[in-house]
Amino acid sequence: VTAILSEADIGAWDEAVDVLIAGGGCAGACAALGAAAEGAEVMLLERGMEIGGTSALSGGVIYCGGGTAVQRACGFEDSVDAMRGYLIASTGCGPDVAKVDRYCEDSVGHFNWLVGLGVPFKDSYWPYNYEPTTDDCLYYSGSEFSPPYCDLARPAPRGHTVQAWGSCKGGGKLMSVLAPHVARAAKLVTEARIRALIRASDGRIVGATFLRDDKTYAVRARAGLVVATGGFVMNREMIGRYAPQALPLKMLGNPYDDGSGILLGAAAGAATINMGAVMYPCPILSPSGLIRGILMNAKGQRFVDESSNHKRIGESSVLAQGGKIYLLVDSQIYEDPAMGLPIVASGETARELEDELGWTPGSIGATLDLYNRYAREGRDPLFGKGREHLVPLDHPPYAVFDCSVEATGVYLTMTLGGLMTRVTGEVMTPEGEVLPGLYAAGRATSCLSAQSCGSSGLQVGEGTFFGRLAGQAAARAGAA
Amino acid sequence: VTAILSEADIGAWDEAVDVLIAGGGCAGACAALGAAAEGAEVMLLERGMEIGGTSALSGGVIYCGGGTAVQRACGFEDSVDAMRGYLIASTGCGPDVAKVDRYCEDSVGHFNWLVGLGVPFKDSYWPYNYEPTTDDCLYYSGSEFSPPYCDLARPAPRGHTVQAWGSCKGGGKLMSVLAPHVARAAKLVTEARIRALIRASDGRIVGATFLRDDKTYAVRARAGLVVATGGFVMNREMIGRYAPQALPLKMLGNPYDDGSGILLGAAAGAATINMGAVMYPCPILSPSGLIRGILMNAKGQRFVDESSNHKRIGESSVLAQGGKIYLLVDSQIYEDPAMGLPIVASGETARELEDELGWTPGSIGATLDLYNRYAREGRDPLFGKGREHLVPLDHPPYAVFDCSVEATGVYLTMTLGGLMTRVTGEVMTPEGEVLPGLYAAGRATSCLSAQSCGSSGLQVGEGTFFGRLAGQAAARAGAA
Numbered sequence A, B: 001v002t003a004i005l006s007e008a009d010i011g012a013w014d015e016a017v018d019v020l021i022a023g024g025g026c027a028g029a030c031a032a033l034g035a036a037a038e039g040a041e042v043m044l045l046e047r048g049m050e051i052g053g054t055s056a057l058s059g060g061v062i063y064c065g066g067g068t069a070v071q072r073a074c075g076f077e078d079s080v081d082a083m084r085g086y087l088i089a090s091t092g093c094g095p096d097v098a099k100v101d102r103y104c105e106d107s108v109g110h111f112n113w114l115v116g117l118g119v120p121f122k123d124s125y126w127p128y129n130y131e132p133t134t135d136d137c138l139y140y141s142g143s144e145f146s147p148p149y150c151d152l153a154r155p156a157p158r159g160h161t162v163q164a165w166g167s168c169k170g171g172g173k174l175m176s177v178l179a180p181h182v183a184r185a186a187k188l189v190t191e192a193r194i195r196a197l198i199r200a201s202d203g204r205i206v207g208a209t210f211l212r213d214d215k216t217y218a219v220r221a222r223a224g225l226v227v228a229t230g231g232f233v234m235n236r237e238m239i240g241r242y243a244p245q246a247l248p249l250k251m252l253g254n255p256y257d258d259g260s261g262i263l264l265g266a267a268a269g270a271a272t273i274n275m276g277a278v279m280y281p282c283p284i285l286s287p288s289g290l291i292r293g294i295l296m297n298a299k300g301q302r303f304v305d306e307s308s309n310h311k312r313i314g315e316s317s318v319l320a321q322g323g324k325i326y327l328l329v330d331s332q333i334y335e336d337p338a339m340g341l342p343i344v345a346s347g348e349t350a351r352e353l354e355d356e357l358g359w360t361p362g363s364i365g366a367t368l369d370l371y372n373r374y375a376r377e378g379r380d381p382l383f384g385k386g387r388e389h390l391v392p393l394d395h396p397p398y399a400v401f402d403c404s405v406e407a408t409g410v411y412l413t414m415t416l417g418g419l420m421t422r423v424t425g426e427v428m429t430p431e432g433e434v435l436p437g438l439y440a441a442g443r444a445t446s447c448l449s450a451q452s453c454g455s456s457g458l459q460v461g462e463g464t465f466f467g468r469l470a471g472q473a474a475a476r477a478g479a480a
Helices: A026-037 A053-057 A069-073 A080-090 A097-105 A107-116 A170-185 A236-242 A260-267 A288-292 A310-320 A350-357 A363-375 A458-479 B026-037 B053-057 B069-073 B080-090 B097-105 B107-116 B170-185 B236-242 B260-267 B288-292 B310-320 B350-357 B363-375 B458-479
Strands: A004-006 A015-022 A042-045 A061-063 A159-161 A187-189 A193-199 A205-212 A215-227 A294-297 A325-330 A343-347 A398-402 A412-415 A426-428 A434-440 B004-006 B015-022 B042-045 B061-063 B159-161 B187-189 B193-199 B205-212 B215-227 B294-297 B325-330 B343-347 B398-402 B412-415 B426-428 B434-440
Touching: A015 A026, A015 A205, A015 A458, A026 A042, A026 A053, A026 A170, A026 A215, A026 A458, A053 A170, A061 A458, A069 A107, A080 A097, A097 A107, A097 A458, A107 A458, A193 A215, A193 A260, A205 A434, A215 A260, A215 A458, A260 A434, A288 A325, A294 A363, A310 B310, A343 A350, A350 A363, A350 A398, A363 B363, A434 A458, B015 B026, B015 B205, B015 B458, B026 B042, B026 B053, B026 B170, B026 B215, B026 B458, B053 B170, B061 B458, B069 B107, B080 B097, B097 B107, B097 B458, B107 B458, B193 B215, B193 B260, B205 B434, B215 B260, B215 B458, B260 B434, B288 B325, B294 B363, B343 B350, B350 B363, B350 B398, B434 B458
Parallel strands: A004 A193, A015 A042, A015 A215, A042 A187, A215 A434, B004 B193, B015 B042, B015 B215, B042 B187, B215 B434
Antiparallel strands: A061 A159, A193 A205, A205 A215, A294 A325, A325 A398, A343 A398, A426 A434, B061 B159, B193 B205, B205 B215, B294 B325, B325 B398, B343 B398, B426 B434
């Protein structure tokens, strides 16, 4: 496999366009629209039979804020500063500040652009911390009310769910609305697999070859090439190499999330960053009454605000607790977990639970006593769980559910690292220079949530937002 | 800066050797010896005025085991399996098993090779968990007695300190012993800075250019080029990009640890891995009587066996506790910390400490009660601290030292990720193929401790071990 070819090796171009886009998920689709709006001639290569990719399988949640029409209609105040403050604090150490800034400043504009394309959002609020199972729109898709975030930025709900009835239907709706726009904006070539990037003698990326029906075509990209091929969660070799902690988790994506575009970019000299970062959604606290329970690590200690977004809980579990966590409930709040979590202990007292689990006597007891002492006052000074989720757990019998990675099989994962890009989507080299002619967006890149993604709506949010910017930038480079 | 040149662009070679080595730390020095032993003509380029690099600044601890002469002389039994079991368990998720296996299988042989070169090791045991401050040799340089490691592999001391009197003198001694061997094995060019790798039309790396006294030279490497340029801890831009969590820490290295070789390799098409991994040595529990205290996070919870190696404590602190940790002592074990840690609370009861710190009443109390309950029995069932470090903390007044990153300034760091290599030192591409002609070793690569380094002696251990292998492999490739 030769991932990079010299222009001199290309006998004749089969086709030439201004902007060539690899991948038809939300990032590639919006790159096509962005480029076409600048007057560029665009071709989009998609490996599947139609565009959509993993975006179409998603819930279609877009993290937007700063005062969108839906936020206002539902009576929520928000500001660019509050949104920015939350994202800077919650997306890991050393966030890409330039991307966060741009994403927040233009969030209302981006939302309006999607609405203008016909993407439907209902003016309604969903009062839970998980994706709507109805056709409702707006919800707290992050951990805006959890410390330390609530102290750093005024909370507002920013998960905007594309309107479509049922669970996890918004992404399909989003892509079906974008599809006819893409068909007008670009020449769409489906079942096409990009094989190599083509480099001119001056180092510029000037096109690509792709395989379709056993024939290889060479397409010249006069202005630029946008890699929007998705992440690498389906490439077990890459996961083993870069993010082995994700190997035991359920991979979230489609078979084409094999890192092909990241490898092509790297072979062309692009830097990759945050390759060890993945997300860890684990919807264990469902039904949501279970948020009133206590999540413990294997030493009987609490470690997280149970009302956090399930992605934050999953990240805390895998990265800081070895993936071994447990849920303690009493008879008053007992409900059968939706995910069928196994009960590993039950008893009238903490001591009985400790004995059944083989844990240190006093370990659960100390945690439970301290929790109950403050829950009786409606407070959680240690982890900041919201008052509405606080009841003392003093109605025996108790039960402990095993919420560990191994026991549950409900931890999902998706990769967050990839090609290093500027805000414009320009791909960078390890030396920090622009790799001319090459652009990227979506999960093939390391975007603003790449170090840590404890909130929902950033993947499709970033993909559509930075995909559009990358298409624009590539088209403008050609016009310049 | 052009980091990669085509062979066609090189007018004339200034020199030609079989094996060209970039960097004269322990990895480059041993690569030179390994290559010369295979009969290769070798040139070693060193940026400084003499070889040594960061290796010469180190304590000169080499993690060796499986039954070395020193282990046997000091009465310790060890086996390849026990050493392997400890390293597999303690070097992070998804260790490089092939490298760990080779490192353990040949550990005694490697130690004997060093002894044969004249590297001195005293047949003596140092009964502390930090580097000898005398000229003693053997100590527990990892966390072999801490759970879960002690349950997975029979503990043995494996830190072998090069004999030299005083603190942190072994590395200088090591390099001064190696230097005359290197001078015989290789043409040594000091104050030489490698500028670009040279690639033939078939993709093979065939040499490099280097700068010396404002003149650029091109050297052909007939058999191979070994990158042994060290890590990137002194390159703040790279740290910010790949390991921003290390930015607040004290950088451990010399100014040439700027990632130059990693960038050169990447520009030539090499994959980099584990770039976000760094080590976190933090010698806070000194004098060692302070190990009898309790380390707490900012919620008053314990999180680690206090008798662990200080690198493991630092890693737990930074990665899982946000770098905010505290040490609780009572009057019976009180000693002034060697590192001058600030006292942030004192009082007769846990409650007084909580009040002074503004922490949740009951938080320290719950931890202290549980700890003391078992310390009275000489046990630590929760974290497994050794009996010799266990006394109940029930002699008020108490004091709390702030051991946080921000408060102390005693957290050090060094990078662990780099070029992806095989056991042989052959450098790999992102597609998992060998990049012909290019080899690497030492901290310019991601070696076996790259995901996590909670033990001392692996850096110089790996550098010397895999450096020698890389030199051998390059020389043999030329002979083939």
